[in-house]
Amino acid sequence: MTKLRVGLLFGGRSGEHEVSISSAQAIAQALSVEENTHKYEILPFYIQKNGCWLGGEAAQQILETGIPQLEIPNLNPWRLPDQVTEVDVWIPILHGPNGEDGTIQGLLTLMQVPFVGSGVLGSAVGMDKIAMKIAFEQAGLPQVKYKALTRAQVWSNPCVFPKLCDEIESALDYPCFVKPANLGSSVGIAKVRSRSELETALDNAATYDRRIIVEAGVVAREVECAVLGNDQTKASIVGEITFNSDFYDYETKYTLGKADLLIPAPIPDAVSRKIQDMALQAFAAVDAAGLARVDFFFVEATGEVLINEINTFPGFTATSMYPQLWAYSGIPFAELVDRLIQLALERYTVKE
Ligand SMILES: Nc1ncnc2c1ncn2[C@@H]1O[C@H](COP(=O)(O)OP(=O)(O)OP(=O)(O)O)[C@@H](O)[C@H]1O
Ligand SMILES: C[C@@H](N)C(=O)O
Numbered sequence: 001m002t003k004l005r006v007g008l009l010f011g012g013r014s015g016e017h018e019v020s021i022s023s024a025q026a027i028a029q030a031l032s033v034e035e036n037t038h039k040y041e042i043l044p045f046y047i048q049k050n051g052c053w054l055g056g057e058a059a060q061q062i063l064e065t066g067i068p069q070l071e072i073p074n075l076n077p078w079r080l081p082d083q084v085t086e087v088d089v090w091i092p093i094l095h096g097p098n099g100e101d102g103t104i105q106g107l108l109t110l111m112q113v114p115f116v117g118s119g120v121l122g123s124a125v126g127m128d129k130i131a132m133k134i135a136f137e138q139a140g141l142p143q144v145k146y147k148a149l150t151r152a153q154v155w156s157n158p159c160v161f162p163k164l165c166d167e168i169e170s171a172l173d174y175p176c177f178v179k180p181a182n183l184g185s186s187v188g189i190a191k192v193r194s195r196s197e198l199e200t201a202l203d204n205a206a207t208y209d210r211r212i213i214v215e216a217g218v219v220a221r222e223v224e225c226a227v228l229g230n231d232q233t234k235a236s237i238v239g240e241i242t243f244n245s246d247f248y249d250y251e252t253k254y255t256l257g258k259a260d261l262l263i264p265a266p267i268p269d270a271v272s273r274k275i276q277d278m279a280l281q282a283f284a285a286v287d288a289a290g291l292a293r294v295d296f297f298f299v300e301a302t303g304e305v306l307i308n309e310i311n312t313f314p315g316f317t318a319t320s321m322y323p324q325l326w327a328y329s330g331i332p333f334a335e336l337v338d339r340l341i342q343l344a345l346e347r348y349t350v351k352e
C-alpha cells in the first residue's frame with residue numbers, strides 16, 4: 001500500500017512558536033504508532049520565527065529535540081524546501097498569527113493540497129477575537145461585554161488616549177481583560193484593575209497586534225469543549241480547568257502542575273449539554289472545519305454559560321485539553337490524528 005506523505009508544518013512567526021513545536025512533537029508521535037505507520041509517512045517542515053522554512057534533516061532535528069532553531073538570517077520566506085512538492089496532505093500545527101489565522105491556509109489552498117483544519121475564512125474569523133465575537137453575536141451566543149480598538153487609537157496623540165480610556169471605563173468595570181485580538185496561549189493578555197494598569201496593558205497589547213479588544217471580566221468556572229468534523233460535527237465531553245493563579249495565563253497553561261484538567265467537568269448534565277450545543281453553534285458560526293476547541297465561562301451563581309472563544313488549531317500536546325477530551329469521549333490520540341487527516345481528505349474531495 002502506498003503511504004500518504006503527511007507534511008507536518010510547525011513553529012511559525014508567532015508568539016505561540018514554542019507551543020507549536022510541542023504540539024507537533026505529540027502529533028508526530030501519534031503518527032509513529034503502528035496503526036498509523038503503515039498508512040502515513042511524516043515529512044517535517046519547520047517555520048522559523050523569521051518566517052523562513054526548513055525541511056528535511058533540519059526540521060526533523062527540531063521535531064526531535066523540541067529546541068527552536070535560531071533564525072538563519074537572509075533566507076527568503078518564499079524559498080520553500082523542495083520536499084514541499086512531495087506532500088499529499090498537510091497538518092499545519094501552527095498556533096496564533098501567521099498560521100492559525102488563514103494565511104497558511106491560503107497558501108495551502110493555492111498549492112491545491114488537502115490540509116487539516118479550517119480554511120481561510122474559518123481560520124481568520126476564529127483567530128480574530130473581534131470578528132469572532134461579531135460572528136458569535138449573530139449566532140445568538142451569549143458573551144461578555146467588550147470594546148474593540150485599534151493600535152492607531154491606542155498610540156494616538158496624548159490628548160486622544162485619555163478619552164479612549166474614559167470610554168473604556170464608562171463601558172466596562174474593573175477588572176477587565178485587555179487582549180491583542182489575534183493571538184493565543186494568553187500571550188499579551190492582561191487583567192487590569194486600575195486606570196494606570198489599563199494604560200500599560202493597552203500599550204503592551206498594541207505591540208502584538210493592530211487590533212485590540214477589552215473585555216468585561218467575569219467571575220466564573222472555565223470549561224472547554226472539543227469539536228470534530230466537517231459538515232457533520234460532534235462535540236466531546238466537557239472539561240474544566242482549575243488553577244490558583246489570577247487567571248489562566250501562559251505560565252499557568254504550560255508549567256506542569258499549575259493547572260488541573262477535570263474531565264468530565266463536574267457540572268450538571270444539562271449545563272454540559274448546553275455547552276456542547278453552543279460549541280457546535282460556535283464552530284458553524286465562524287465556518288470552522290476539522291477541529292476546534294471552544295472555551296466557555298460557567299457562572300455557577302446564575303447558571304449562565306458565556307462563550308469566551310474558539311481555537312481552530314488548539315494546543316495538541318498529549319496533555320492538552322483537546323486530545324484528552326476526545327480520549328475520554330472514546331477516540332484515542334493516534335486515532336484522532338488519523339481521523340483529522342481523513343476529514344482533510346474528505347473536505348478536499350467534496351470541494352474539488
Ligand atoms: N472576559 C474575561 N473574564 C474573565 N477571565 C478572562 C476573560 N477573558 C480571558 N480571561 C482569562 O484569560 C484566559 C485567556 O483568555 P483567552 O482564552 O481569551 O486567550 P487566548 O490567548 O486565546 O488563550 P488560548 O488560545 O490559549 O485558549 C482565560 O482562560 C481566562 O482565564
Ligand atoms: C494553543 C492555544 N492557543 C490553545 O488554544 O490551546
Ligand SMILES: [Mg+2]
Pocket residue numbers: 183184185309310311
Ligand atoms: Mg485562543
Ligand SMILES: [Mg+2]
Pocket residue numbers: 295308309
Ligand atoms: Mg482560551
